[in-house]
Amino acid sequence: MQSLNPPIGLLGGTFDPIHFGHLRTALEIRNALNLAEVYLVPCYQPVHRKLPIATPEQRLAMVSCAVADEPLLKVEDCEIRRQRPSYTIETIEEFRKNKPRTPLCLIMGIDALLSFSSWHRWQDILKQCHLVIAHRPQYQIPHEGVIADLLKKCLTTDVNVIHETLGGHIILHPVTPLEISATDIRKQIATGHTPRYLLPEPVLEYIRNHGVYHITGI
Numbered sequence: 038m039q040s041l042n043p044p045i046g047l048l049g050g051t052f053d054p055i056h057f058g059h060l061r062t063a064l065e066i067r068n069a070l071n072l073a074e075v076y077l078v079p080c081y082q083p084v085h086r087k088l089p090i091a092t093p094e095q096r097l098a099m100v101s102c103a104v105a106d107e108p109l110l111k112v113e114d115c116e117i118r119r120q121r122p123s124y125t126i127e128t129i130e131e132f133r134k135n136k137p138r139t140p141l142c143l144i145m146g147i148d149a150l151l152s153f154s155s156w157h158r159w160q161d162i163l164k165q166c167h168l169v170i171a172h173r174p175q176y177q178i179p180h181e182g183v184i185a186d187l188l189k190k191c192l193t194t195d196v197n198v199i200h201e202t203l204g205g206h207i208i209l210h211p212v213t214p215l216e217i218s219a220t221d222i223r224k225q226i227a228t229g230h231t232p233r234y235l236l237p238e239p240v241l242e243y244i245r246n247h248g249v250y251h252i253t254g255i
């Protein structure tokens with residue numbers, strides 16, 4: 038059988054705004070698993086949480102600013118182009134259609150894995166791609182329940198598996214713990230404090246120049 042292309046990573050998020058926690062995670066996983074590249078996929082409208090403050094266009098622009106000088110990280114705007122609530126399965130199906138011979142690795146934080154079984158068509162997601170879980174020490178891996186059963190069935194420590202198969206496996210990979218959150222960044226801005234050093238300078242410039250979080254003087 039014809040061999041597969043090198044795998045790629047997809048990291049979806051609200052990115053309201055994007056910060057170094059997202060970027061370091063994407064790059065460390067790209068390097069550790071030898072992925073061809075990682076696509077950052079800002080959602081149009083998250084399904085499981087309240088609406089973002091920044092518009093989809095602003096969040097897309099901030100992600101673009103963040104990765105402009107890093108060729109291993111790319112931006113994918115398919116969820117924003119769809120202009121409706123963002124279901125990951127639709128994004129995975131679009132990538133699968135365009136890249137039929139490329140293993141897809143859906144990257145998520147362990148916090149996201151814990152609610153994975155509530156995602157729309159989650160079993161189909163796992164059929165079409167691998168899950169790469171960015172392990173952060175303060176989160177516990179569940180020992181019972183749907184996610185524990187899923188890990189028992191699909192977890193592997195063999196990185197070659199994601200180069201040799203199109204989907205169906207789960208890898209847990211520790212990443213440098215950077216306890217940065219977009220919520221905290223928004224809080225700092227709302228109280229007039231600069232979020233400097235938590236996110237790339239060009240993203241902060243964009244926030245300032247476009248008054249993204251409705252505050253000046255940060």
Ligand code: ATP
Pocket residue numbers: 049050051052053057058059062144145146147148149171212215216217218219220221
């Ligand atoms: P918010 O604080 O608004 O909930 P967030 O900072 O958690 O936002 P999201 O856009 O919701 O960011 O996260 C997108 C993805 O990045 C998720 O899979 C999440 O688990 C992961 N992630 C978020 N923050 C970090 C971080 N500091 N380190 C590693 N992964 C992260």
